[in-house]
Amino acid sequence: MSWHSDDGSGTTADRTVEVWPDDDRLAEELGDALRDAELAERVAAAGRAALAAHRREAAERDDLALELFLLTLVHDSELAGGPVGVRDRSGSTSRTLVFEGDGVGVEVELQDGQVEGQLVPAQAGRVTVRRPDGDVAVVDTDEVGWFHLDARPHGPVRLVCESTRGTCVTEWLSW
Template identity: 50%
Template sequence: MSWHSTDGADRSVAARWADDDHLGDELVAALAQGPLYDRVLGSAQTAFRAHRGMLAAREDLDLDLLLLSLVYDSNENPEPVGVRDRTGGQSRLLAFQGDELGVEVEVGSAVIEGQLIPPRAGRISLQSPEAVVTTLETDAVGYFRIDIRPDGPLRLVCDSVDGTCVTQWLPW
């Protein structure tokens, strides 16, 4: 560490602060002064309250969610081979996959249909950034249908006996 000082004052401070014991003594002496002590104590209390608030908020989150990755989007490959459009209109096919869980979704102009992979019963929640839009139970093989006009960023939260997984946010 080099100090660029013409009078040598900074050099002596740096030398004293290199000694941890001396630095600790100077910090104790500085904290003993009233106004600084009150500011440090106030900051510590604020930090403690913020930390407690974050811990409380964290309890409300399900941190065990498995984020599913988008592995197929028909918008990226507009002419899928061998796929028939049952709706008669434009639809978007999406496939999300995790390590052992997944969901396949077809998004139409007024409906979102899909199935949990591997097939199993479960619960699907459609979420916007502000709130849960709707929640429904799938059938025994994981099929679901949500009659809604998809708009804005949405994601699916899928619950089953295997756990909970969530898709990426998508601008449907």
């Protein structure tokens, strides 16, 4: 099959494209191409690399799952059956959340765009506020696990708490 094409400059060029007369001929030529040793080795190498990357990612995911402790929400002052908010001396309302897990936990108070809390048991560490699309804020705690963040994102968030005891994450919660 041949046709004329115009490249926009006013000149035309004849182009010829070989068309396979039938599917059998096309399959035969594709088979010949795949039997080419160099191409076959490149395809095999790409396959081995993809499999190795998959295995590495699966192993990292398994290691991560073993290292993380999920902390469960055991108290939310917003849902508790008492007054609808605790007022501090400034007159602002606050919300208290308590998360617990296998011997570890974190207590959090949300107030006026700030997050304060403490790791339980008291210990130095690091706290990260994480959204599904990435980390929002990271802070090191003091020696008794107390932390303060000037970030209170909206939408689903979780805390990632790291210490010498390991890493724990809270349930996803909409603040």
